[in-house]
Amino acid sequence: MKRIAESSVRRLSLYLRYLEDFERLGRATISSDELAQCGGTTSSQVRKDLSLFGSFGKRGLGYAVPDLATRLRAILGVGREWRVIIVGAGKIGTALAQYQGFRQHGFKLVGLFDVDPERIGQKWAGVTVRDMERFERDLRRLRPHIAVVTVPADAAQAVIDRVSNAGIKAVLNFAPAGVQARDDVTVRNVNMALELEVLSYALIHGA
Amino acid sequence: MKRIAESSVRRLSLYLRYLEDFERLGRATISSDELAQCGGTTSSQVRKDLSLFGSFGKRGLGYAVPDLATRLRAILGVGREWRVIIVGAGKIGTALAQYQGFRQHGFKLVGLFDVDPERIGQKWAGVTVRDMERFERDLRRLRPHIAVVTVPADAAQAVIDRVSNAGIKAVLNFAPAGVQARDDVTVRNVNMALELEVLSYALIHGA
Numbered sequence: 001m002k003r004i005a006e007s008s009v010r011r012l013s014l015y016l017r018y019l020e021d022f023e024r025l026g027r028a029t030i031s032s033d034e035l036a037q038c039g040g041t042t043s044s045q046v047r048k049d050l051s052l053f054g055s056f057g058k059r060g061l062g063y064a065v066p067d068l069a070t071r072l073r074a075i076l077g078v079g080r081e082w083r084v085i086i087v088g089a090g091k092i093g094t095a096l097a098q099y100q101g102f103r104q105h106g107f108k109l110v111g112l113f114d115v116d117p118e119r120i121g122q123k124w125a126g127v128t129v130r131d132m133e134r135f136e137r138d139l140r141r142l143r144p145h146i147a148v149v150t151v152p153a154d155a156a157q158a159v160i161d162r163v164s165n166a167g168i169k170a171v172l173n174f175a176p177a178g179v180q181a182r183d184d185v186t187v188r189n190v191n192m193a194l195e196l197e198v199l200s201y202a203l204i205h206g207a
Numbered sequence: 208m209k210r211i212a213e214s215s216v217r218r219l220s221l222y223l224r225y226l227e228d229f230e231r232l233g234r235a236t237i238s239s240d241e242l243a244q245c246g247g248t249t250s251s252q253v254r255k256d257l258s259l260f261g262s263f264g265k266r267g268l269g270y271a272v273p274d275l276a277t278r279l280r281a282i283l284g285v286g287r288e289w290r291v292i293i294v295g296a297g298k299i300g301t302a303l304a305q306y307q308g309f310r311q312h313g314f315k316l317v318g319l320f321d322v323d324p325e326r327i328g329q330k331w332a333g334v335t336v337r338d339m340e341r342f343e344r345d346l347r348r349l350r351p352h353i354a355v356v357t358v359p360a361d362a363a364q365a366v367i368d369r370v371s372n373a374g375i376k377a378v379l380n381f382a383p384a385g386v387q388a389r390d391d392v393t394v395r396n397v398n399m400a401l402e403l404e405v406l407s408y409a410l411i412h413g414a
Contacts, residue, residue: 013404014385040385077407095302105400170406178221178247186409188402193312195395197220199377200284202393
């Protein structure tokens with residue numbers, strides 16, 4: 001399968017959200033127009049996105065909802081179980097630990113880590129906060145696929161280095177810092193300050 | 208000032224993070240190489256980004272740190288006070304309400320809203336959760352610039368419609384839904400499930 005653009009992956013993920021809604025409603029088929037409307041895009045974009053993975057739809061009949069949902073889940077790796085650790089058990093880290101959406105999407109929290117003695121030993125969503133001192137040792141047993149990093153900015157790079165060295169290939173970084181990682185590690189950055197500054201820029205200079 | 212790409216705005220925001228670190232360390236100048244290294248980009252990209260706002264650097268001397276920081280703050284609207292409301296006082300909403308980074312960047316939480324009677328009246332970060340029933344009336348007094356939306360997916364569009372109709376021009380949407388807004392409203396989407404699916408896609412298909 002050829003490498004597709006991240007923007008397409010994001011749209012596929014959105015389409016899947018809606019297909020699952022339609023599945024629950026018992027709908028058998030959906031048109032590219034309907035999917036486009038849900039995803040805030042055009043029907044030709046929908047057809048283009050889905051054609052990257054072969055032609056699923058039937059002209060005039062639309063897409064078979066359960067079939068398309070199953071295929072999108074396989075493409076996106078949904079339905080697999082991904083083992084996730086969270087590094088940083090502060091406000092954002094513990095809110096994410098309790099986030100229902102994680103489990104709903106097959107992301108299983110297997111570990112929580114912090115350096116703060118007051119946080120170590122606390123339990124969130126059934127998972128006990130571990131000491132970063134034992135990080136590498138614990139990871140060999142926890143075998144996580146994904147690390148969610150919610151540490152302060154000045155600690156982020158060191159954590160991401162340790163995560164990468166431990167063999168984790170996917171990182172969701174919430175630390176407000178521009179971190180670097182090896183080419184074989186995918187890092188997604190979620191940066192509140194940055195998102196807010198994009199908004200304030202838009203407010204000043206016109207949307 | 209011409210409209211610049213969002214990716215440039217995001218990098219400017221990152222450069223500002225580092226300039227502020229250098230300011231605290233008392234550094235007088237910084238080279239485009241150093242800024243590039245911090246931001247995980249190239250020095251020619253740094254010079255290109257900064258040239259969009261006029262030429263700040265001196266050949267061989269680099270950029271004057273306090274001067275460049277001041278200009279970037281003005282460009283990004285940092286240092287202004289932005290009035291922010293959060294709609295949805297669940298786990299993510301209340302974690303954000305307590306998020307220090309908001310205040311540090313001039314984003315002042317002026318209101319929290321929910322529909323759940325158990326949440327209404329609770330106090331987070333000194334702000335009492337208000338009833339959505341009184342949303343439009345309260346907004347006239349609160350006069351927010353930015354709405355952070357942390358409601359469930361199926362409530363998101365209706366909330367964003369009410370927010371837009373109330374005259375708010377900037378929205379940070381955490382609801383896992385593809386929402387639509389009028390052209391004069393800037394919406395930034397932060398979608399955990401989506402970010403995680405981009406990661407799981409990368410894990411399956413290679414980074």
